[in-house]
Amino acid sequence: MRREVEIRLRDSSLRVTEQRLAVIEAVEYEGKHQDAEFIVRAARKRLPSLSRQAVFDNLNTLTSKGILRRIEPAGRPALYETRVGDNHHHLVCRYCMSTVDIDCSVGSSPCLQPLNDHGYVIDEAEVVYWGVCPTCQSSN
Template sequence: MGDLLERLRVRGWRMTAQRRVVAEVLSGDHVHLTAEEVLARASARLPEISRATVYNTLGELVALGEVAEVTTAGRAKRYDPNADRPHHHLVCSACGTIRDVHPTGDPLTALPPSERHGYTLAEAAITYRGLCPTCTARA
């Protein structure tokens, strides 16, 4: 089973068939699906699952902190099941593909004190943008 399912079991999250299918669809590395993509994949596995159930389950997973919402300019919100592991994102400016990345170094120390404007830093969310290999080949 995927890491997300295991984390949910440890938390004692009530695992209905519908919730399980949504969690299974989200499990894996570099998974950044829209709610509609989650619905389509969940429906393929469990045809009776409703749109409301998928959306409610995604909302619950985000509220639990087990799934992160990822937004990129002009595109639908996506859901990242790797919320338990610190990482940043690499986004294709053309097709919107998102990959998890783990750069070296601490982004909190990369911001010089003169640019912090008195803030006490707690976290950093970095999004790298460029063209994926497929879109680069098409260009």
């Protein structure tokens, strides 16, 4: 896995640093749909000296290069995931914030065409489903 990641980084002209690898591995193995602070803690298990700023820098850099994907549910800190390139969507529990992937229900990305685009050139349709997860259903 490290090897593939290194190739992806070099292909994007990014240096391969241990901080960067720690962040990517934290998201991949511990941080699916987790926020930056969680990722800081998870990545520090791998590299204790890691600075908070390096995590934020890398989350931004990796997101902009398409190596990570950022999702930002209303009113919550941004979450990160390593599944990129397919514009899938997300379903978020209103109570516990647990988040799961939802495949695009109408064709490929961008998967939705509005009836009237007001002259805009649309390149993405981002969908967030809101609901209550099985655990929170039974605990209410």
